[in-house]
Amino acid sequence: MAQKLRRHSIEMTTEAGSGHPTTCMSCAEIMAELFFEEMRFDPADPTGKNADVFVLSKGHAAPILWAALKEAGAIDDDLLTLRLHTSRIEGHPTPRNPWIRVTTGSLGQGLSAAAGMAWARKLDACKARVYALLGDGECAEGSVWEAAQFASFNKLDNLCAIVDVNRLGQSGPTMYQHEMGVYEARFKAFGWDAIVVDGHDLGVLRTAFGRARATTGKPVAILAKTLKGKGVSFVEDKEGWHGKPLKKGDELQKAVAELGDTNVTLKVEARHYPPPTEILSRQPALTPAYTGSEEVATREAYGAALAKLAKSAPQVVAIDGDTKNSTFAEKLKDVAPERFAEGYIAEQNMVGVALGMAAEGKIPFASSFACFLSRAYDFIRIAGCSAPSHLVLVGSHAGVSIGEDGPSQMALEDLAMMRAITAATVLYPSDAVSAERLVETAAKTPGIIYIRTSRPKTKVLYANDETFPIGGSKTLRTSTKDVVTVVAAGVTLHEALAAHDVLAKEGIAIRVIDLYSVKPIDAATLKLAARETKGIVSVEDHSVCGGIGEAVAAAASGTKVEILGVREVPRSGKPGELMKVHGISADAIVAAVKRLL
């Protein structure tokens, strides 16, 4: 079967004219052993309930995964459609194929997702296991070690990593080539059991999987010494063959001939684990109970809402990056400690784990300072490719209004980075009521959702029964005499309201719009405002590039838009002082409005 999977991988990539056959060939015995012996699953049921699940972290080996699924009877796709636009079997694994839980292909991410799945299974008392296949090259990614420490710290003995140490990366040998002891020492130092094996020997692989299955209290890494291109003499262990299909004709024929007789069929019987007591998902429902006289930071309202949500919906879980007392995610920990995972200072893994939790049916809220979510941008990007996985990211401490800590702690790019993710929704509450409502909405809305919260306390603006649909906005001030429209969200909305009052005293009426749904944006309301006023002033505690201002300029194109936002690197200072310096305070708004008159 291993030889047959090799043959498929070669033929598929040759037909596609691109792909990574030699990367597949090194792990053929590992894949054969996993899919036809070790893993207990039902080829007819891709949901993987009470069944072992597999994550291909080395995503460029996708062809052999498709081949294994096909041979196991799990998919009936024509393998020769690999990489066609019409095909479900893509160049790297994506959830367009029902057997794929998380997109992989950006290396070093699969182990975090697998750890998240393993954590969720522990939570649900599900006995089924999680397997992740990594390449040796990707072990250079620090995120692998973040995942490794998370898994051992949380005693995820239901997780097994296999590292296909095939010695060769894309552009040359890997750092440690076949120094198996380096990988062994590292996994052991990160709290795992580690087993070094010949990755082409089915017998020792089987023994190793058995030992891994029997190990309790810690995850196990099987470190498989392999040869890239194994099985075909002219590519085996040779440089220069990464991501290169064999040529049709002689080259392909010679390779196939070397693989020998591959006429084999193995039937995979459905094997399940006993189902655990099912935890019923419940529709999240929140009822804010704020009074108009309060001042509440939206980050604090987030924490309070999250705790209420966790009480009403058992599928809600949270993870945080050692900032839980600042993001207020700790409020969930107070009510449901078993559903709170401390991610420590490792934001990539935090997002990867959350994605893995989502793959197990959880609704994960992952929070940190908004600026540190930039640490996880590639993970967020891949989460975006994994839609409709349900993942809520919450970034606190946005913008210069955090004040004295200085530029390293100020998120000025988070709206841009989240908006650019095609599948993402971006929400930005300005008061406690909208924060709670948007947390509720985020929990109900599949996909990847970002909520930006703020550090300073702000007034409660809305009645508790106000609703905040995605794609909407709130027009907070308007009259028949509006001359200019001001669009804002978060701390700057309060500046816009102050500017409204200053201008009103001068007899200048402005419309003020709360853009709580930054993406999708309420284009209709903005276009109406564009028609009814002379222009729009946007104001945001964020870079002027890629945030609210440009979103408004694009949505209401044809209208004059004056964008107020941060244009240079800030420095330490008091919040109000910095908002003035960077031109996003009430007086800056007043001046901008007057420029448009």
Place this chain on the structure above:
Amino acid sequence: MAQKLRRHSIEMTTEAGSGHPTTCMSCAEIMAELFFEEMRFDPADPTGKNADVFVLSKGHAAPILWAALKEAGAIDDDLLTLRLHTSRIEGHPTPRNPWIRVTTGSLGQGLSAAAGMAWARKLDACKARVYALLGDGECAEGSVWEAAQFASFNKLDNLCAIVDVNRLGQSGPTMYQHEMGVYEARFKAFGWDAIVVDGHDLGVLRTAFGRARATTGKPVAILAKTLKGKGVSFVEDKEGWHGKPLKKGDELQKAVAELGDTNVTLKVEARHYPPPTEILSRQPALTPAYTGSEEVATREAYGAALAKLAKSAPQVVAIDGDTKNSTFAEKLKDVAPERFAEGYIAEQNMVGVALGMAAEGKIPFASSFACFLSRAYDFIRIAGCSAPSHLVLVGSHAGVSIGEDGPSQMALEDLAMMRAITAATVLYPSDAVSAERLVETAAKTPGIIYIRTSRPKTKVLYANDETFPIGGSKTLRTSTKDVVTVVAAGVTLHEALAAHDVLAKEGIAIRVIDLYSVKPIDAATLKLAARETKGIVSVEDHSVCGGIGEAVAAAASGTKVEILGVREVPRSGKPGELMKVHGISADAIVAAVKRLL
């Protein structure tokens, strides 16, 4: 002196009303030993030429660094101005203070920068050493281990890391608290020598620094067991004191009293290493030599230009993430192998190391697939806070036009993420000549510069003597009859030119602008086009959010702008097919132009 540094840290943060005194107190002996005994430097010369250099990776301990610099006679700032907007001594270290080479404060980044400095010093045969002080909490960041493996792989024995293992993070105990063996095993597994010490014992610290200085062939980590808040009984080793200054009055007085007599002055004598043979920097100068009939991918032109640049300017260095045969950075390796650092698959460290190289006067080019630069976004953000450090990032394989590999390999967010960095310049060549010219310009322009290159081969559009100033654009097609303007860059510019020809046959004249400088943007030319035509069509192989379209909509606000770009998660397919599907091909441009008529 350690006690005096503690006292300063306490008094500074109390005066500021914010900051992290207990984080400073744990490392007071380490800082005292470093600045008043171990490090050889000249308090009068912050450039650090032939002198040891210090990186405070645990940037929130900034107060004690300012205190140490002040006591050493290196700065004369009033310590009680900490965190004021007018002060050079900020909440976290920034290069506004001349002793700071790289901004720190986003944890887990300092060791990469220090490794980059150490690498550059090895290259220059400079004997002076590099010291990086880390916290234990930040060792949870995978990037620390990327830096660790880079340092040992490159045998950087001129690098010494000190980990202040004070047991307590922001929101609770760290993962491993005082399990010193965990840190020791990890550093050793990552190829370092590791020494566990009592971090409050000056004698053992001195011995450890001596051993580190004497070690050859590998870097050394001094793992210092310490107590957070050491020296003041009511905060020492106590939870709940992270980032919390002492209250003025009794609390402060009690603390100061416990610290005892701090009336000490130590003079730091200037100590230098012998200067190595100086490598003269030369002004980079390139002369493209392409012919109009060629088809050259801009990524290939980048590699060729980089190699030429390296020949003419000895200060040019490169680092890549095991993609050098795809980004074509390997061309530099061919001509100057000693100036090429293989970063392997560890993009965070790649950017951090490059920033460190820049701090040593190098002009570093760091390249990978553009999508994988998202992995390093937090490092890029911090590099942006370190301006005017000179750092060139080059991202290849942009957009859906990479084709079959699928969404995990497609950069659709890189323009947005780079534009949002306030200090960044964003360049996007469309042909080989502009690619070479922009590489030359990037080498000459201090600051953080991003160049986006493309995978497909494209026609040479420009004569070799054409110039491409930052902030400019090229109007490639224009006439007095232009009805609509099309703005594009990269592969879509060639689609725009094709659309021009199609429309010309129908008697519709359009203006075509090459927006090679995405940021800063040529607003004057766009505004002129807005006045002279009915509207603008922008087209980009990138998300519609935060890229070229929104930049144009903002720069030419008041004009109708139709933004063509990617709006949903792509899948595998052929490049041309994907460009059609996502509406960024010539026919989509033709249709958009007609909608504006």
